[in-house]
Amino acid sequence: MTDTPRKTALDALHRALGATMTDFAGWDMPLRYGSERDEHNAVRTTAGLFDLSHMGEITVTGPGAAALLDHALVGSISAVAVGRARYTMICREDGGILDDLIVYRLAEDTYMVVANASNAQVVLDALTERSAGFDAEVRDDRDAYALLAVQGPESPAILSSLTDADLDGLKYYAGLPGTVAGVPALIARTGYTGEDGFELFVDPADAEKLWQALTGAGRDRGLVPCGLSCRDTLRLEAGMPLYGHELSTELTPFDAGLGRVVKFDKAADFVGRKALEAAAERAATSPPRKLVGLVAKGRRVPRAGFSVVDAEGTVIGRVTSGAPSPTLGVPIAMAYVDPAHAEPGTAGVAVDIRGTHEPYEVVALPFYKRAR
Template sequence: MSRSTPLRGVHEALGATLTDFAGWLMPLRYGSESVEHNAVRRAAGLFDLSHMGEIFVTGPQAAEALDYALVGHLSALEPGRARYTMIVDTEGGVLDDLIVYRLAPEEFMVVANASNSPRVAAELAGRAKGFDAVTDDRSEGYALVAIQGPRSAEILAGLTDADLGGLRYYAGLPASVAGREALIARTGYTGEDGFELFVASGDAEAIWCAISETGASHGLIPAGLSARDTLRLEAGMPLYGNELSAALTPFDAGLGRVVRFDKPGDFVGRAALEPLRDVPPGRRLVGLVTNGRRVPRHGYPVVAAADGAVVGEVTSGAPSQSLGRPIAMAYVDNGLSSGLAVDIRGSREPVEVVALPFYRRTQ
């Protein structure tokens, strides 16, 4: 049976279409996913992300434990800042991509994807043994509400005394929002400016309703998983299970920059990853754009347009509201940049290889 977030009643009252996602009953859309997508690009959207996991690592050697457990250099992270990183297995395969927040010198919060959260918590606990650090999965006590879009700061400013203007990208601070305690982080998964609010589960509904009421006159509307997926695809952001998996290394995904070989000491996966740092992968992640209306979807083969030979595979695809035509991300044999098509139910749809991201917001 699917688990429910603290906001399930709110979603049902709004008439949301609910669906199972990673074992959670989540809002897919509230009405039109294209309307929700465009609201985030032009004004603001409000998301329930309470299915994500919040795992705390604390103690005198919390930083050293995370340096060993993850590929990033977390001991170099200043309190109040966040970093995108990954946890890999001993073969270098990606178990999950994460955001790590350093809340205090000896306190870190690791945010994991819902489908991977239990495994990440178990891996972190196992890898922290031998360090003076404690791992604690506090996901049950947290809800996560995100406000995303160019008017997010303006809307949120009406509900908090926090210095939002001084809050940098990938930084967070504790503050009061609508009279409730929250960690406000300037992070997101849409390609727009925005904030993610980590709050106690019991405060989620009050904060959601306060943001909804304040934001209504600014064009804010609730947005579901469908809009979140098309927004992150336009922004070229990877999704675990699509662009990332245990069968792929960070170098395969073009994200070798997150692997920090310059940090002190060993880390899990280092021996497997180090030989790959200067070796081009067999396939690279690229953007694809079609000129027709048919949409390349996850799992569709990328082929040579001339003879149909399979040269890659689509990882994510959708109609792009911002570009006005279908887009996709795909792994394609290295060195190929033209003469490609996607096999859509036996028919070859020509595609153009483009640089990622498809969409970049204006500052």
């Protein structure tokens, strides 16, 4: 017998809007409302509205909260100022990535850890286990929040029409408590699209009211509802890793080219430190496969797991994510490839697409960077 997918507080609204729904990490989520290309382009040019209530919120509180997170995660979380956020990871003792996270410091002794939906229970269990001996409480707050995101160049104007919070002063990777359309919210300047935008953490009971208010405020600014499908192509163009594709327990942060998130200089010892020191040394002396961008010279789309080959047909890597790029107008992919073939412009690289070697150009990530 299969478990019934969980539903967000906006489930009925998505269905009323005609969304195509899909089971994603145990949640019934909107995949698209109409054309995923149109949704993607709206985020790049005007704005898109997302329901991200499947993400996993875990609150860590108490006098020892900072010390616990410094021990449990690879980043220096105690150095994060109140009102700021940090991208980090939680690793196993062997250095493998359990999940990538955003941690918000809400108050001196209060943090909110936001995990990927598919890993939320794993992260909760790991933090709970690692909290032994620390004066801190780890609380599962997944049911306490709905999460809405408004992303795109018009998002500041849309949100500012509904709140008196100081959005101009809100830096990237920062959050502040405020009221949006009369709804109490944590307003965070974060996102997963490569565009400016905001993520709004609210009580699930307020989610529909806020969605309708944002929809109304964005009506004349090109705002459209967006599903998970365009979120994936947006993050792919922006070169952002997705757990289960570019990140896994088989890889350390150094293997993924994200060694910068590991802070060896923090005072606290942390889970996986010894293995990660060895991984850092390996990466410096004999680097593993590198994560690169691939841009198609033809029209065929690569998918995760497809082999990357050289001119002789020797396998030199593996595609982790691939899709048609609405912004570039051609198929693109991220792939781990041998260092000898990782330099942008490397000739003779192809993707094996069902037995045919389709030519691809190696490029530096990201594929797309917004003008600032």
